[in-house]
Amino acid sequence: MDIILIDGKVYEWLEKTSNKMNNSDRAIRIDLLAKTEGLKSAEKYFDNLQGTAKTKKTYGALLNCYCKEIFLEKALNLFERMKELRLSSTLNYNNMMSLYLNLDKPEKVPILAEEMEWENIIFDLYTYNQIMNSYASLKNFDAVEGVIEKMNKNKVMFDWFTLGNLAKIYTNASLFKKANATLDNMEKLENLRDREAFHILITLYAQTSNLDGVNRSWDSLKLVGMTNNVNTYLNRPKYTKDYIDGVKLFVRKAMANYATEEEIKCPCRKCENRLWWSAGDVESHLICSGPSMSFIKWIYDVTLLIDKTDNMDFEPNPGFGDNLDEMLDVTHGNMGPNADARKFYRLINDGKQPLYPGCKNFSRLSFLVMLYHWKCLNGVTKSAFEELLQLLK
Numbered sequence: 567m568d569i570i571l572i573d574g575k576v577y578e579w580l581e582k583t584s585n586k587m588n589n590s591d592r593a594i595r596i597d598l599l600a601k602t603e604g605l606k607s608a609e610k611y612f613d614n615l616q617g618t619a620k621t622k623k624t625y626g627a628l629l630n631c632y633c634k635e636i637f638l639e640k641a642l643n644l645f646e647r648m649k650e651l652r653l654s655s656t657l658n659y660n661n662m663m664s665l666y667l668n669l670d671k672p673e674k675v676p677i678l679a680e681e682m683e684w685e686n687i688i689f690d691l692y693t694y695n696q697i698m699n700s701y702a703s704l705k706n707f708d709a710v711e712g713v714i715e716k717m718n719k720n721k722v723m724f725d726w727f728t729l730g731n732l733a734k735i736y737t738n739a740s741l742f743k744k745a746n747a748t749l750d751n752m753e754k755l756e757n758l759r760d761r762e763a764f765h766i767l768i769t770l771y772a773q774t775s776n777l778d779g780v781n782r783s784w785d786s787l788k789l790v791g792m793t794n795n796v797n798t799y800l801n802r803p804k805y806t807k808d809y810i811d812g813v814k815l816f817v818r819k820a821m822a823n824y825a826t827e828e829e830i831k832c833p834c835r836k837c838e839n840r841l842w843w844s845a846g847d848v849e850s851h852l853i854c855s856g857p858s859m860s861f862i863k864w865i866y867d868v869t870l871l872i873d874k875t876d877n878m879d880f881e882p883n884p885g886f887g888d889n890l891d892e893m894l895d896v897t898h899g900n901m902g903p904n905a906d907a908r909k910f911y912r913l914i915n916d917g918k919q920p921l922y923p924g925c926k927n928f929s930r931l932s933f934l935v936m937l938y939h940w941k942c943l944n945g946v947t948k949s950a951f952e953e954l955l956q957l958l959k
């Protein structure tokens with residue numbers, strides 16, 4: 567809040583001392599004024615703008631404020647004026663659609679979509695998502711499918727957000743088969759790296775009682791966490807846990823794959839892969855002297871090797887490996903202990919068997935706590951969660 571206030575002052579100062587403000591600056595100013603001094607202030611500022619400063623951007627900023635604050639009348643009046651001036655854009659239509667969805671008037675959204683088509687205003691992914699959501703609220707799932715057909719016809723690339731949204735629509739409508747097919751497509755997206763995407767996968771697979779899906783997504787999430795960590799550990803200071811853990815993992819992988827008589831080439835700054843040392847020596851070289859710049863890529867490649875000794879103990883952040891106390895802590899930290907949680911812990915108190923025979927990564931308990939964590943964060947319904955627990959038994 568302080569920063570915003572300071573920003574507000576900066577804009578005031580900018581405007582008084584120079585005419586360097588452009589229309590994007592003015593649009594930001596409108597937004598800031600609405601946040602700090604209220605809508606009245608933003609409106610006054612907009613009204614006092616010279617004609618040339620009343621553009622797509624400044625109009626759009628004010629409309630955005632009205633939509634966020636859910637002032638339907640004001641938003642409608644302004645939007646009509648913008649349309650008359652031929653200033654309306656995809657963004658403005660998206661704002662109006664959100665406003666109607668927030669006001670629980672989903673039936674208005676398809677009308678806006680039609681208008682956009684009529685005016686040749688292109689849909690972006692957000693537009694498509696809001697149209698889908700409106701049809702879902704109206705329980706018109708054929709129309710939801712129609713939106714997808716249209717996206718396919720227009721060769722729109724589905725991102726994980728859209729697929730996640732669609733899967734959620736299907737899940738909420740108990741169309742589990744379709745939900746799972748959509749989640750499957752989401753899993754197959756190239757370069758799926760976003761944690762949030764995996765959280766959605768895990769949650770929705772859980773809600774549709776697809777345990778295989780939950781396991782698969784959880785493994786992928788761990789792998790992504792591992793890859794993210796591994797790809798950066800050499801940039802971290804040499805005394806940090808990330809760095810040291812990374813080095814240890816590298817040494818273990820190198821020993822498993824490249825050792826000759828219990829020694830590996832040392833890629834430290836001094837040895838530069840010319841000298842052979844034991845695991846302990848290479849580890850301390852890398853921690854004391856640091857890696858040779860010429861071998862950074864090789865070190866990462868080796869660290870990322872997956873072999874039979876790999877039990878993925880390089881944990882994603884925040885590590886939900888098998889450290890139960892830590893996990894309970896994280897869960898408590900976010901949600902606060904409550905009666906439900908205590909009951910849950912009692913319920914699974916006997917869960918210290920492996921998740922499945924031979925599984926070394928998780929005990930049932932740790933896996934369930936991980937799931938419970940997601941239940942809390944994502945508001946999975948009690949019945950859906952209990953159904954999943956039944957499956958696990």
Ligand SMILES: [Zn+2]
Nearest residue numbers: 832834837851
């Ligand atoms: Zn060395």
